[in-house]
Amino acid sequence: MDDRFMKERPVFPLLISMALPMVISMLVNSLYNIVDSYFVARISEDAMTALSLVYPVQNFINAVTIGFGIGVNAVIAYHLGANELERADRAATQGLALSVIHGLVLAVGCILLMSHFLPLFTDSPALMDLGVRYSTVAFAFAPIIALSMLFEKIFQAVGNMRLTMVAMLCGCVANIILDPVMIFGLGPFPAMGIEGAALATGIGQTLSLAIFLAAYCKRPLRVHIRKKHLAPDGKMIVRLYSVGIPATLNLALPSFLISALNVILASFGQVYILVLGVYYKLQTFLYLTSNGIVQGMRPLIGYNYGAGEHARMRRIYELVLLMSGAIMLVGTILFLAVPEWLMGLFATDPATISAGASALRIISAGFMISAVSVTSSGALEGLGMGMPSLVISLFRYVIIIIPAAFILSRFFGAYGVWNAFWVAEVVAAAVSLIVYRRCVNRGASAAQGN
Numbered sequence: 001m002d003d004r005f006m007k008e009r010p011v012f013p014l015l016i017s018m019a020l021p022m023v024i025s026m027l028v029n030s031l032y033n034i035v036d037s038y039f040v041a042r043i044s045e046d047a048m049t050a051l052s053l054v055y056p057v058q059n060f061i062n063a064v065t066i067g068f069g070i071g072v073n074a075v076i077a078y079h080l081g082a083n084e085l086e087r088a089d090r091a092a093t094q095g096l097a098l099s100v101i102h103g104l105v106l107a108v109g110c111i112l113l114m115s116h117f118l119p120l121f122t123d124s125p126a127l128m129d130l131g132v133r134y135s136t137v138a139f140a141f142a143p144i145i146a147l148s149m150l151f152e153k154i155f156q157a158v159g160n161m162r163l164t165m166v167a168m169l170c171g172c173v174a175n176i177i178l179d180p181v182m183i184f185g186l187g188p189f190p191a192m193g194i195e196g197a198a199l200a201t202g203i204g205q206t207l208s209l210a211i212f213l214a215a216y217c218k219r220p221l222r223v224h225i226r227k228k229h230l231a232p233d234g235k236m237i238v239r240l241y242s243v244g245i246p247a248t249l250n251l252a253l254p255s256f257l258i259s260a261l262n263v264i265l266a267s268f269g270q271v272y273i274l275v276l277g278v279y280y281k282l283q284t285f286l287y288l289t290s291n292g293i294v295q296g297m298r299p300l301i302g303y304n305y306g307a308g309e310h311a312r313m314r315r316i317y318e319l320v321l322l323m324s325g326a327i328m329l330v331g332t333i334l335f336l337a338v339p340e341w342l343m344g345l346f347a348t349d350p351a352t353i354s355a356g357a358s359a360l361r362i363i364s365a366g367f368m369i370s371a372v373s374v375t376s377s378g379a380l381e382g383l384g385m386g387m388p389s390l391v392i393s394l395f396r397y398v399i400i401i402i403p404a405a406f407i408l409s410r411f412f413g414a415y416g417v418w419n420a421f422w423v424a425e426v427v428a429a430a431v432s433l434i435v436y437r438r439c440v441n442r443g444a445s446a447a448q449g450n
Contacts, residue, residue, distance in 0.1 A: 011315045019296025019323070021165035022156075026292035027285075028172045034345065037281045039179045040197050041346045047194050048346055049270065050130035052277025053121050053262070056255035057113065058138060061106050063251030065146040068095070068102060069153035070298070071244025074384045075236075076157035076223055077299040081306025085222060087236075092154050093229035094236050099150040103143030110139045121262050121273070130194055137198035144205050151212035157299050158221055167211040175204030246386030250377060253397035254280075260402050264409055264417055271349075272414045275356040278346045279363060286331035286367065287374070290324045294378035301382035314440075317379050324371035335364035359418045366422030369429045370396075376432035380439060388439045392432040400424040 009017075041048040072095035079088040114135045118128045148171075152164050178200035185191030192199065216225075258280065265272040297320045304313045335342070343356035373392050380389035401424035408416025 015319055018161050019293045021161040022292035022295040023289055025165045025168040026288040028169050035176050036179055038345055039183050046126055047130055049274050050127050054131045054135050056258045057110055059255040060252050061142050064102055064248050065149040067248025067251050068244040069149040070247040070381055071240045073153035073157045074243045074302050075239055077302035078306040081303035089224050089226055090229040090236050092223050093225045095150055096225055099146040103146030107139055107142035111136055134194045134198045137195050141202035141205055144209055148209040158223055163215050167208040171204040171208035174207050175200050243384050243386040246390035247381050249390050250393040253393050257397045264405055268414045271352050275359050282342055290327050290374055293320050293323050298382035301379055305383050321375045324375050325368055328367040328371050332364045332367045335360045362418040363421045366425030370425045372429035373432040376436040385439050388435050391435055395431045396424055396428040400427045
């Protein structure tokens with residue numbers, strides 16, 4: 001597969017061809033998240049609350065596996081752009097070995113953690129029981145998730161977005177179909193309740209991995225996993241983690257944020273924890289779609305950076321910023337126009353729906369400006385600049401929003417927490433522009449000096 005098209009084709013159609021399959025995949029993935037939560041909410045409101053409490057740890061598993069995959073993706077794309085095929089193969093092989101280790105450690109560690117994690121946020125035995133039952137099944141699939149994310153990023157690094165779209169779509173559709181079957185017991189399947197939701201998710205993830213493995217074995221790539229590269233290579237491992245760790249922290253920070261906000265909101269009532277959990281389910285429709293565009297951008301930016309095509313790199317960034325802003329505009333309109341209907345998908349109590357609708361309207365004020373930090377952070381990851389990308393995410397998820405939520409909640413209760421979201425997005429956008437421009441200008445100057 002010839003990957004030179006990434007520096008030769010016109011920028012706009014190239015970006016569309018790379019991003020569109022991922023946007024479609026992310027839209028379906030967003031739909032899965034919403035449908036999954038919808039069926040869990042039909043079990044009981046306690047089941048939905050338990051899912052909200054488990055979400056930070058579940059998101060952490062995804063963060064580690066996806067974040068490390070981003071590191072592998074960036075290193076492979078850079079070496080392909082520089083025509084260093086042997087080093088690209090070494091990056092893929094070392095990434096595979098490390099992903100297996102990550103998956104096993106996450107499965108065991110997170111399952112053992114849950115019985116100690118859940119009591120931090122609730123004293124309800126019913127909620128803790130539901131959370132442990134769901135997480136035990138869901139987290140057992142961590143090794144499958146790690147390998148699936150690794151192969152997804154390898155295929156993306158060589159520009160094969162269609163295969164990643166097909167694999168993700170098949171997994172998500174299988175999940176959506178299996179949810180009601182396994183939760184409520186249809187046909188020959190017994191009613192498994194909340195464990196059925198977790199098992200349906202795991203089966204979907206396994207199907208995605210099977211598709212990646214079949215495609216890798218049957219279709220030639222310019223990147224190969226080779227036995228001779230399995231011996232640990234210290235320099236390559238450091239390179240992978242130098243991007244992978246900041247990317248992981250970028251993705252894990254929302255988990256930390258949700259846990260911190262749950263502590264603040266718990267003092268005002270369990271209903272606000274449920275509202276926060278519903279918001280994070282709904283916002284995946286926007287941010288996962290935007291992330292689809294960013295995923296299409298990462299290999300393009302990394303490849304062109306390695307090839308010294310800095311003008312194309314800037315044009316790609318500008319187009320992605322415009323497209324992400326358009327997605328966030330749609331989200332803002334939806335959250336302002338029909339917040340009660342959106343909340344009604346996951347709750348039946350009128351008081352919960354009313355509180356949630358107010359939260360959605362307030363939080364949506366920061367959607368459009370967030371496109372700046374989302375695009376800048378993703379572009380820096382594609383360039384292999386993991387630490388500057390992490391700085392942006394720290395401003396979005398820790399440095400501004402948590403202190404602001406704590407202070408504003410002292411004056412305005414839970415509504416102060418919701419206002420902290422748009423405050424953090426405004427500050428993070430300003431910081432991201434400064435960080436991105438300085439890093440890119442410094443990189444271009446260094447390249448010219450060489």
